[in-house]
Amino acid sequence: MTKIKIVHILHSIGGVDVSLRLILENIDSSEFENIIIHGNSDTMNPFYDKSLNPIKEYKLPISREISIIDDFISIVKAYRIIRKEKPNLIHAHSAKGGVIGRSIGTLTGIKVLYTPQAFSFLSTSNKIKRNVFLYIEKLFSKGNSLLLASSMSELNRGLKEVGFNQNKVLLFNNAIEPIKEISKLSIEKTWPDNYICTVGRPSYQKNIEMMVRVLYEVKKVREIYLVIMGVGPVSGQLESVKKLIKELDLSENITLLDWTTRKDVHSIISKSQLYISTARYEGLPYSVIESLALAIPCVVSNCDGNRDLIIDDYNGYVIKEDHDIIDFSNKIINLLKNKNVFDKFSANAKKTFEQHFNILEKIKDLESIYSAQKNKFYN
Structure with a gap:
């Protein structure tokens, strides 16, 4: 043939x-x-x-x-x-x-x-x-x-x-x-055990500045740590993100992690408390699909791609209003403190992956x- x-x-x-x-x-x-x-x-x-x-x-x-x-x-x-x-x-x-x-x-x-x-x-x-x-x-x-x-x-x-x-x-x-095995990190772990995470270079698309401001609001209520993966050579807004982190006194709450292997990304997502995306637009983001496969609930912006993966109040939260930093931070806080909601979202995340992705x-x-x-x- x-x-x-x-x-x-x-x-x-x-x-x-x-x-x-x-x-x-x-x-x-x-x-x-x-x-x-x-x-x-x-x-x-x-x-x-x-x-x-x-x-x-x-x-x-x-x-x-x-x-x-x-x-x-x-x-x-x-x-x-x-x-x-x-x-x-x-x-x-x-x-x-x-x-x-x-x-x-x-x-x-x-x-x-x-x-x-x-x-x-x-x-x-x-x-x-x-x-x-x-x-x-x-x-x-x-x-x-x-x-x-x-x-x-x-x-x-x-x-x-x-x-x-x-x-x-x-x-x-x-x-x-399906992600069946989680490998040991090939890089040094420099962040605490309790953290949330994201994958996305500092850029117009990923809107990391908004994410930093969301973290600032969460920190007013509870201890929080963020690992940002994928900070590579095409991160056009890296310096402005670093400046904002310093201005908001979040240097001890954020790790900016350079490009690493997908196995490392899977390992970091699998051990995170939740996944977050403040992107302005996406195709259909692999990091969110990976979070679903790993049964990690997500809190995401209401943009192309994100809204195709996360169903609000089912496997995570979708922040309906653009740039609503307060709603974003409140949803993160609610998910972190409410184990019943987390467990429901986690089970539904896994189900979403298995059925569709x-x-x-x-x-x-x-x-x-x-x-x-x-x-x-x-x-």
Whole structure:
């Protein structure tokens, strides 16, 4: 049987990298052949399939930032790779992957599945930039690509704001494998045993400044400690976060932890009192899915992605009003002091994961999508 060949195009960092690896490591390698085109300097870790065989990859000057020269070079080189590999389908991940992949799809006639993992126009408060990014999304939505949304919120935004036709939108929720083992930390533990945690670089998206202010309010009522994971090289607001921590006298209450392994992240989440997210937008955040899998209740902002995972007063709390620091802090305090509520949310968190976000079950849905959408252009 001839395999369905899929070329994945992306800047492979953060949740986008996690998403692709989970797909590759779980999809049926006897039916699907995967090839990856990604950035020169995004990830140094090789990609493997379900049978632990290395997957062919090409590296191009694909970066997170807009670069007319590098982006043009990437499109030209990716086009040549596509002509050589002759795939049945292109799966473009993230905004940058979407621009490159859909440009090539237009040139070759190959169908493209586009997974934004949060639309680019959500990434800025600057109205001019937001309108430019939205215009680009609208422009590419008219080609031969389909939106393969990572959450229902992302799908609805694609319909209502970007303008995708109803018959050009599909859904495949981000999903993970069950977390069966918790490894010993590979890093030194420098924080107390009782803590809450989050994963997110200091950035406009993750809105860590609000999280620090929430912690300040909680501290007025009870002792609290926060571990912030994922403070890496693309943390554009790190200095402002550090300044705010100092101003609010929270230096003894917060650990800013650099990038570490997913096993370490799982270990830290599993031992936390709860998980918190003050994000302005998400695709479908893996750290919240991991919290559900580990039966850790969450207190989250009411944004795309978060609201798709946390059901208010069922497996956590969703803070309905934007920037409501007092409600946020009150919900954290209530969850920390009320064991009955915590136990209920914990059980429901685990149930939510098992029913909706276990990739061992959900990968079949993606396999069906790939099979249905494969292009016969090269057959």
